[in-house]
Amino acid sequence: xxxxxxxxxxxxxxxxxxxxxxxxxxxxxxxxxxxxxxxxxxxxxxxxxxxxxxxxxxxxxxxxxxxxxxxxxxxxxxxxxxxxxxxxxxxxxxxxxxxxxxxxxxxxxxxxxxxxxxxxxxxxxxxxxxxxxxxxxxxxxxxx
Amino acid sequence: xxxxxxxxxxxxxxxxxxxxxxxxxxxxxxxxxxxxxxxxxxxxxxxxxxxxxxxxxxxxxxxxxxxxxxxxxxxxxxxxxxxxxxxxxxxxxxxxxxxxxxxxxxxxxxxxxxxxxxxxxxxxxxxxxxxxxxxxxxxxxxxxxxxxxxxxxxxxxxxxxxxxxxxxxxxxxxxxxxxx
Numbered sequence: 113x114x115x116x117x118x119x120x121x122x123x124x125x126x127x128x129x130x131x132x133x134x135x136x137x138x139x140x141x142x143x144x145x146x147x148x149x150x151x152x153x154x155x156x157x158x159x160x161x162x163x164x165x166x167x168x169x170x171x172x173x174x175x176x177x178x179x180x181x182x183x184x185x186x187x188x189x190x191x192x193x194x195x196x197x198x199x200x201x202x203x204x205x206x207x208x209x210x211x212x213x214x215x216x217x218x219x220x221x222x223x224x225x226x227x228x229x230x231x232x233x234x235x236x237x238x239x240x241x242x243x244x245x246x247x248x249x250x251x252x253x254x255x256x
Numbered sequence: 257x258x259x260x261x262x263x264x265x266x267x268x269x270x271x272x273x274x275x276x277x278x279x280x281x282x283x284x285x286x287x288x289x290x291x292x293x294x295x296x297x298x299x300x301x302x303x304x305x306x307x308x309x310x311x312x313x314x315x316x317x318x319x320x321x322x323x324x325x326x327x328x329x330x331x332x333x334x335x336x337x338x339x340x341x342x343x344x345x346x347x348x349x350x351x352x353x354x355x356x357x358x359x360x361x362x363x364x365x366x367x368x369x370x371x372x373x374x375x376x377x378x379x380x381x382x383x384x385x386x387x388x389x390x391x392x393x394x395x396x397x398x399x400x401x402x403x404x405x406x407x408x409x410x411x412x413x414x415x416x417x418x419x420x421x422x423x424x425x426x427x428x429x430x431x432x433x434x435x436x
Binding site: 159160162164166168173174175176177178179180183185187203206208223225227228229230231232233235 | 315316317334335336337338353355356357358359360361366372377398399400401402403
């Protein structure tokens with residue numbers, strides 16, 4: 113699981129808005145991070161996976177922040193290998209306050225919710241995460 | 257004479273049998289209520305089993321699916337979780353996913369939700385002027401699910417005649433059932 117990211121922030125009157133572009137290369141079927149069910153994530157009882165990329169970070173205002181930037185539904189039978197390049201975040205990355213400016217430690221992780229045909233709904237976090245630093249200044253002219 | 261005595265006996269026995277059946281029925285109802293209360297205590301949720309009412313979480317959940325919830329006080333609310341919440345002042349529970357979390361050091365959490373199948377987040381569903389949900393709005397977190405099973409309650413809600421018919425049949429069965 114590997115992600116490459118570029119970033120720049122946009123100015124907002126009250127809250128920081130971050131822009132992140134990313135690549136995702138993931139092989140869901142053969143993940144080594146599952147422990148027991150390594151090769152059979154898509155077994156007979158899995159209807160779909162709800163994948164999401166979330167950014168987690170700390171700010172002065174809030175000890176913990178999590179923002180989902182992108183999500184995708186992967187049905188059983190879909191291609192389990194993801195190779196997405198230069199993706200823009202699906203949802204606006206607003207902070208609750210101005211905690212993105214100069215924040216060096218934003219962690220992006222890919223997780224998924226297993227939706228079975230019937231039974232338990234586990235939430236799994238992929239191993240491998242990427243740290244993204246935001247710059248100290250706001251961008252004023254870049255168009256997104 | 258003897259006939260009157262026998263007839264008296266018969267009438268008395270039937271009354272006793274009737275009381276017995278009624279008590280049996282009351283016991284079944286009490287046990288069911290106790291199990292439900294027990295579930296509420298064990299899961300920490302005021303409504304540990306809910307029926308999905310809309311298609312806003314498709315294709316994961318469809319109308320009529322059954323969800324099993326827990327609501328432990330120490331369970332943190334994290335992005336990606338499926339929560340069932342009630343908007344202040346409204347009775348209808350909504351099942352959506354958490355997409356934003358902001359938690360302060362003292363444990364104060366505010367979060368935003370969105371249905372998988374919806375284009376926009378739930379801000380339009382919240383109360384006027386409300387931008388975030390808090391822990392107190394949460395009925396529970398979805399931990400398990402069964403498809404289709406909840407359809408019965410939806411049918412009973414939409415067609416009250418069906419509900420009364422079902423109750424009548426159940427009542428008749430319990431009262432008339434003979435133990436051999």
